[in-house]
Amino acid sequence: MNSSEPPFDTVQHDRDSAASPSGCISSVSRRFTTEITENDDAVFHKITRTVLSSEQTQQILSPPFICSGQKNVLAVHWHPEFIPMELIEKRIYAMFPDMESELIIPTQHNELMTVQEHTGVEVDAYSRGFNQKVQLLLHFNKTRVENAHILKSILKHTRAYRLIQLQDFIHTLVKPLEKRIQQAAGETGASGDIVSFVCTQAKKIQQLMEQYAGQIHEDMFKNKLLRNFIDELRPEYGDAWIIRAQTFLYAVKQIVKAHFSLRYFYRTSEVIEEARALGGCIVIPHPEQFWPILLADYDVDGYEVWNPQSRRYTEFLISVISRKNHQAVRRQRKLLLFMGDDTHMSEKIRDPDKQDREKSSREIGFQPAWDDMYIRKALIVAGVNRRQVIEEYRGRLDEL
Numbered sequence: 001m002n003s004s005e006p007p008f009d010t011v012q013h014d015r016d017s018a019a020s021p022s023g024c025i026s027s028v029s030r031r032f033t034t035e036i037t038e039n040d041d042a043v044f045h046k047i048t049r050t051v052l053s054s055e056q057t058q059q060i061l062s063p064p065f066i067c068s069g070q071k072n073v074l075a076v077h078w079h080p081e082f083i084p085m086e087l088i089e090k091r092i093y094a095m096f097p098d099m100e101s102e103l104i105i106p107t108q109h110n111e112l113m114t115v116q117e118h119t120g121v122e123v124d125a126y127s128r129g130f131n132q133k134v135q136l137l138l139h140f141n142k143t144r145v146e147n148a149h150i151l152k153s154i155l156k157h158t159r160a161y162r163l164i165q166l167q168d169f170i171h172t173l174v175k176p177l178e179k180r181i182q183q184a185a186g187e188t189g190a191s192g193d194i195v196s197f198v199c200t201q202a203k204k205i206q207q208l209m210e211q212y213a214g215q216i217h218e219d220m221f222k223n224k225l226l227r228n229f230i231d232e233l234r235p236e237y238g239d240a241w242i243i244r245a246q247t248f249l250y251a252v253k254q255i256v257k258a259h260f261s262l263r264y265f266y267r268t269s270e271v272i273e274e275a276r277a278l279g280g281c282i283v284i285p286h287p288e289q290f291w292p293i294l295l296a297d298y299d300v301d302g303y304e305v306w307n308p309q310s311r312r313y314t315e316f317l318i319s320v321i322s323r324k325n326h327q328a329v330r331r332q333r334k335l336l337l338f339m340g341d342d343t344h345m346s347e348k349i350r351d352p353d354k355q356d357r358e359k360s361s362r363e364i365g366f367q368p369a370w371d372d373m374y375i376r377k378a379l380i381v382a383g384v385n386r387r388q389v390i391e392e393y394r395g396r397l398d399e400l
Helices: 038-047 054-061 085-095 149-159 161-174 178-188 192-211 224-231 239-259 268-277 287-296 314-327 345-349 373-382 386-398
Strands: 008-014 027-033 072-075 101-104 113-115 118-127 132-141 281-284 302-306 336-339
Touching: 038 192, 038 224, 054 085, 054 345, 072 386, 085 113, 101 386, 118 149, 118 268, 132 268, 132 287, 132 386, 149 161, 149 268, 161 178, 161 192, 161 224, 161 239, 178 192, 178 239, 192 224, 192 239, 224 239, 268 281, 281 287, 281 386, 287 302, 287 314, 302 314, 314 336, 314 373, 336 386
Parallel strands: 072 101, 281 302, 302 336
Antiparallel strands: 008 027, 113 118, 118 132, 132 281
C-alpha cells in the first residue's frame, strides 16, 4: 500500500442493536480497512464456491412446496448456473409428483446446456431497429448442436461480455469515474462515507479476483459478485448500512450497463438465422422489456407472455398473438404462447437472510399465471393450454 494512503477510513453508520427504552437504533462509529483481511478472504471464497455443502445439497433437493395434481410441466426459461443438473431434476420430480407431460429445457446465459434429449440457451443479442439489447431463448434437440461450431463461437464471444461488464463496474468504483459516481450518489442520496465504503470493497474484490483468477469458476465473475460480497458484511456493519451501500451499488451498476456498447453483441437476425440453420426453435422472453419486438415480425416460434418480473402485459400479449395467428396468411406455423419462471438456481443456496426473496421464490415449472382466472379466460379464448403448447413445441424440436 502507498505510504501516503491512510490505512483507515472512518465511517459513521447505523447498526442494529438491542432496542433502547425509546425504541431507537443506536448509531456507532466503525473503521474499515483498505487492506484485505482474513474475513475478506473467507467471504470471497464463500461467494465464489461452486462445490455444494451437504446443507446446500439438501436445500436443492427439498422444494418449498409440492404441486400435487399438476400433470403438465412446461419449463423452457430457467438457469441452472453451477447447480448440478442431477440435483435439479430430482427437485423437479419431487415438486411435481403427478407429472405426466413435460418439456423441461435449461437456458443458461450464453451457454448451451442439456436435460435429457433437449438443449437450450438464453442469448444476448442486439436489435438495431429498437436500438436495444434483447434476449432470445434457443431450444434444440441435443443432436442438432453436437457440431454447432458457429453457434458455439457466437456464444463464447457473447458470454465474455459479463466479465467485461464486471471489469467496467469495478473500474468505475476503483478509478473512480467521478461523473458516474456523482450521478449514482445523486440518484440515491448516498453519503461520502457510503461511497468510500463501496469503492473500498470494490478494490478488495479486484485484488482478490487477481489473486485467485486461476482458481475461480468463470461463472462467478458477474456483476452480482460485488452485491454478494457486500451482503456478507452485514454482521459487521448492520442491515441499515449495507442497505444504503447496496442501493448506491445498484445505481452504479445500472449506469455501467447503460454505457455498455450494444455493438458488442451479434444482431438478433444473425442469431435467429444460425439457430434456424441448425433446426432449432426460438422464443422471445421477458415480455415487459421486449414486447415491441412483436412489430419486427422475426422468424420465431413464440413469445413469453408472463414472467415473474414481467406481468403487466400478459392479457394484452395473449390477444395480440392470437390476432396475429388469425391474420397470418404466409405463416406456416402459428406463434405459441409461453410462460417463463426464469428461475436462478444459485439463489436458492444463499443464506436465507441474504437471498433476493423475489428471485429465490421462483421455481422451475411453477407458473401460476396459467391458473389465474382472468388470464385463463384469455387463454381459453385464444385456444391455448399448457399441454397443447408442450406437444406442439416438442413436435417442432424433434421433427426431422
